Amino acid sequence: MSKPVCFIIMSYGKKSYIPKNSKDGAPRIMDYDLIYDELIVPAVTDADMEPVRADHEAIGGIIHKPMFERILLSEYVLADLTGLNANVFYELGIRHAYRPYTTVNIYAKDSVLPFDTNALRTLPYDPENPEEDKIKGTITRFLIEAKDDKLIDSPVFQLVNGLRFQNSIAHEKTEIFRNQVVYNRNIAQKLAEARALPPCERVDAIDAVALSLILKNEETGVLIDIMLSYRAVSAWQKMIEFIEHMPVHVRNTILVQEQYGLALNRDKKRQKAKDVLNKLIENPPPSSETFGILGRVFKDEFTEAFERNDELGAESALDMAIQTYRKGFEADWRDFYPGVNLVTLLEISGQTEEVARIMPVVEFSTLQKLKRQDKQADYWDYATLVELEVIKKNQEKAKHYLIKALSCKIEQAWMFDTTIKNIQLLATFRSRRNEPVDTENYVIGLLQVQKRIFEEKTKKVCE
Incomplete structure (x- = not known):
């Protein structure tokens, strides 16, 4: 840093x-x-x-x-x-x-x-x-x-004792920044058009906008939008390089450093991601977003260790992921992202009493967001509810929320993969405990069909 x-x-x-x-x-x-x-x-x-x-x-x-x-x-x-x-x-x-x-x-x-x-x-x-x-x-x-x-x-x-200017949920702040900060509308329109292109053309279009600018002279809103545009199309290496070339007063903000940690982790630079995020946690109060992104790093380490049959490494990473997601959810109970991951990993580890205690809070938090007039529901809101219903083994309600999720904008096939992977983890560990996994297999099957349809549509556009 x-x-x-x-x-x-x-x-x-x-x-x-x-x-x-x-x-x-x-x-x-x-x-x-x-x-x-x-x-x-x-x-x-x-x-x-x-x-x-x-x-x-x-x-x-x-x-x-x-x-x-x-x-x-x-x-x-x-x-x-x-x-x-x-x-x-x-x-x-x-x-x-x-x-x-x-x-x-x-x-x-x-x-x-x-x-x-x-x-x-x-x-x-x-x-x-x-x-x-x-x-x-x-x-x-x-x-x-x-x-x-x-x-x-x-x-x-x-x-003025207790003065506060912000009361937004931490994981919403990147989109709030892009939506509410007024900046060069010409560039904003170009980036919106780039994100709407067929997947095979998006990165080049975002590159063209980024390369046309002198970064040190640009408004912060423009720089954040370019960063988030790379994130939206999963161009992790491009996102990392762009952040590293931002003016230092923008690059060192908490918002950008959190996104830097996210991109590093997605690019499998796990240790560097942890270094960046732990640096933010050293300066209290750390946000639910920082803990949520760091929790994802440990969760990825857990799945990788499990897949290579490193039982001790998997248990260690799982424990760290649970601790970190718990801290994130306790930092802001309204932020359901660390909450749903905490519940899923607790279920994987067999801590059913903790699941029963925390799940209602996560579900309430998610449903409250859906009621808000200032926020449009997105795929992740309903995907969270799908996962919670799968944990509860409620097949019909899981299907109901999946239908709702499909009505939202889906930009990349990896969005399906994330939900599939979480439910597959649940199925794997429940099977090891000799529990039925009919609901998991049913929902995974639905998601895989939708992912295939999405990929076929985008492939035809790019050909």
Whole structure:
């Protein structure tokens, strides 16, 4: 994982301000680029961060969208408040409204600060001696403390107790981002058209859009949509490469790192996927999505070990998968993805009492999502209910929900494979316990027929 980004909010070039102790009102000419090069860059670098500032000031006083994105998405911000630049204070206000911590403020010690900033912890520096080691070391220390302690430095969050801006279920956030963030509609349309092409043409079409862009200049919404478009067509290696070439302030966001871990796992880079996801879990509070994706890594390790007759390895991976999915479901009971996987693996391991305890909660969570007016049902909602009914050995209700699943958009044959594989696992382990598997075999047969029909349709279009 790359170094965290520290975005710099400050003035540019040479500008004047009136020092607070000036007797004759004579202005000081401040070389902000010199301050950036000799004070800020070394201090940020010593904190093991990557300093980034905008290439130029906004034209006409209007901050362009990529600037907002850097202010909001960068893990850390260092703001130089010298000279009462209105743009600087506006950008700092945006940061404080969105991020409770990881913002550090500095100013030239002879510069006047507004009354409203008196409550902020702001470090003074000597504008005539910016390369002074002592102040550089202090700035570095403050940045490291911001990294390690996560103390609230935003007066908005300090004064408004319990402020929260997001209440969405973690596994929905990637689609929420794409659906609700307004960005270049021309590119969005091209990507939507690419995803709707016959399977054999989709990857090339997405590539064409991605290669036409200069990534560092693009809005975050565009980059997320390209990433999710590769995910939608199972182009895992392409998705990995695209994420690795994203601007660092976007690449290091939790959303993108979770998807990076997902793609690495699907590309069978299991250990690297675990490293990425465990890094996210080290910074609480981890989300149900992070645990859900990590649980899938252990689940895949379990099935691989089982298939090669590694009984001890399979038991170990199964135990880790159950623990991880449990943590994901406990992190947010509304997120049924880790919940259904937890129930399935508990059933596989023969923990029937736990299954009976948790399954009603998972089923309720799934049915509640289907009732929501703001979310359209998808294949996975109904596939979850199919699996739960198979576990309950209710053949007719499993068929009912499978019919509902088939009415939803199905983009790839692997969607059928995922459900088939889960039910086959149930059948295998129930057979080992001498339990009947009529329901499992019946539903697997229905799914295999539908998968074959889907493949025949898409094959004809591509020929």
